[in-house]
């Protein structure tokens with residue numbers, strides 16, 4: 044930036060004054076037909092946008108400059124925001140022609156990742172949430188999530204784990220929080236989100252209350268059921284404040300707030316959402332449950348499905364309502380197809396609605412919205428005639444707002460342009476004056492053509508053409524070969540390489556008439572357009588409610604479609620304890636197997652009498668994790684109201700699903716430590732409930748074998764003895780844990796079957812009773828392409844180790860674990876010292892040993908350890 048302030052031009056002075064108010068944003072400064080950036084902003088813009096960086100001498104110093112044409116704003120804005128910059132758009136606030144002195148300018152919008160409304164910045168199947176967190180200094184967080192592009196506004200309250208879970212479920216594009224807790228937030232939710240901090244004073248209860256009442260135009264917040272969430276309200280207030288600060292004054296489409304009550308939903312923490320690969324594929328990308336299930340017809344449905352996956356229901360009535368409707372729609376093929384067809388034509392009503400108060404809707408979108416409402420009417424009628432009570436209720440909740448829809452359809456032309464500014468979208472017959480002016484404009488144009496013909500005939504200039512440009516309006520163009528025939532009264536205006544352009548008084552008379560009419564036409568069209576948009580303001584919440592119903596219906600039709608296509612069956616969700624799955628499959632893996640491979644289904648049973656905990660052993664790659672995960676996913680899908688990949692499923696109402704994967708399976712950046720594994724497991728242990736389902740995959744694996752076995756062992760004991768008796772599925776490589784079946788009444792051993800043929804292992808992938816004794820890691824190493832000499836050596840070492848173990852270790856270890864204290868890991872079982880001690884002890888005949896000899900022997904052994 045220039046240092047010589049006194050020498051700055053008035054334009055730069057104006058720029059600098061505005062920039063001062065938005066120091067952390069890239070300022071796009073409108074100058075004529077360009078958006079310019081200066082100084083540091085120009086350097087960023089040129090790097091991110093690939094536009095030329097120039098230097099301009101600005102009095103006493105050079106100043107960097109980079110700009111682009113105003114009509115390219117959408118494209119460039121998108122790139123800057125995607126690159127993580129906040130962008131302030133500074134426009135000319137008055138007509139430059141009418142301005143006295145320097146044109147008035149001001150920031151009209153600030154775009155940040157969480158406040159984007161531009162189509163290019165939004166993914167239509169995904170919400171774009173701005174989240175606010177309010178921390179109360181102890182362990183409570185208020186949370187608010189707003190999607191400005193749809194008007195959805197959700198608030199919640201909870202501890203750190205709840206905050207973490209909601210953030211990973213909603214994946215906000217931006218998170219705002221109190222500046223004073225910056226360090227804490229960074230540590231807790233480290234680097235996962237785009238963040239911005241705000242001053243502490245903004246997070247005040249009375250201020251938030253005031254902003255919320257003003258937004259909703261109500262006297263209290265009672266109607267939203269959020270009274271008890273005072274921290275949540277503060278977060279919601281911060282969201283509204285932030286929108287004000289970022290120049291988003293038109294928020295009429297934010298008509299209500301919805302409370303997210305953790306108690307209403309099946310709880311899954313963020314590890315579970317990640318481990319089960321619900322929303323995003325594993326660490327290498329790939330398919331997720333969402334990608335497999337999402338066959339929705341509308342973007343609204345796609346967004347809702349995501350929410351249903353993260354927030355499965357816990358209310359049996361509501362679950363069954365969905366399941367019954369899925370069943371109904373499977374049977375009613377014609378109705379389902381009719382609904383899907385109508386929904387496909389609905390477009391994204393929710394996002395179109397949000398463009399109304401923002402005044403960003405264009406004529407094409409306006410007509411689309413009206414057509415969507417017509418489809419809503421079709422859907423309403425189709426549902427009303429159904430015998431399904433839920434469908435009838437959904438029908439009752441639809442209001443197609445036919446008056447305004449009809450008005451838009453009758454006033455807007457069939458294929459209107461996407462830009463309003465040029466007019467040409469209001470139908471004939473809507474406005475008398477408009478029709479008259481259009482006649483003049485079109486007749487005028489015809490007259491010009493006639494004139495062209497007449498003059499061509501009169502002068503003999505056969506190639507004569509009437510043209511138009513912005514500089515001198517209508518003109519007659521004569522090619523050089525006819526130049527000599529030009530009559531003297533024509534006034535020459537322009538000379539081109541092979542032609543000349545002339546005007547005539549007659550031409551100018553008509554021009555005035557035509558352009559006058561065109562200007563008026565545009566003004567009338569814009570006035571009618573704005574009238575329609577203003578009228579629509581009264582229907583915002585009504586259209587939003589329609590969008591929600593259509594989204595619900597879309598998800599349910601999608602479930603019906605999935606059930607038919609992928610052979611899912613209706614689960615029986617019940618209030619009891621037993622979980623029984625017949626021929627269950629993993630919905631994602633079964634769809635991603637190589638051609639020719641068939642997913643092996645499995646039966647599974649849990650109950651609280653004698654099968655509360657299943658210890659699952661089996662070779663590497665045999666499908667243990669798949670089995671664990673499919674059990675959780677089938678439970679989850681049932682709670683979403685979806686049919687499930689099984690022949691039959693008897694699913695107990697579940698309030699929490701926990702999954703933990705041993706550290707070495709979880710090699711995510713910075714999270715590969717055993718500490719993380721233990722932290723995660725501790726949070727399960729501390730949150731057990733009677734209706735929870737726990738999946739532990741290789742827990743204990745992140746430490747030494749004996750530590751690992753001991754921890755795994757005691758976790759199983761703890762869960763078994765817990766008064767809640769949580770259903771637990773524990774996959775492990777430690778076959779030593781199979782011993783627990785003999786000691787604990789409700790522990791059962793199972794293994795995944797395989798066959799060894801000619802030194803090769805074939806995975807049968809069937810679940811069978813009993814534990815397995817081998818881990819077969821070496822076979823997997825062979826399959827992975829390790830050199831044969833390495834594999835042979837591994838087999839040799841394994842044999843030696845097993846021989847050493849056989850004599851004593853295992854049994855003793857287990858005794859140690861089950862009560863008799865023995866510090867196994869003090870001695871490395873394979874060390875020389877241990878062998879020496881063992882030999883020394885083996886050679887002792889206790890019956891002949893005197894007490895003094897015993898003491899001497901002990902001293903000798905002590906010496907060996909040193």
Ligand SMILES: Nc1ncnc2c1ncn2[C@@H]1O[C@H](COP(=O)(O)OP(=O)(O)OP(=O)(O)O)[C@@H](O)[C@H]1O
Nearest residue numbers: 641642643644662663664665666667668669670808
């Ligand atoms: N029931 C099944 N039918 C067909 N293929 C399966 C089945 N279960 C698993 N697979 C395939 O086997 C692969 C390995 O499965 P999985 O990761 O569940 O094994 P694992 O026993 O947990 O292995 P590890 O002990 O090494 O973690 C899966 O990626 C999948 O391709």
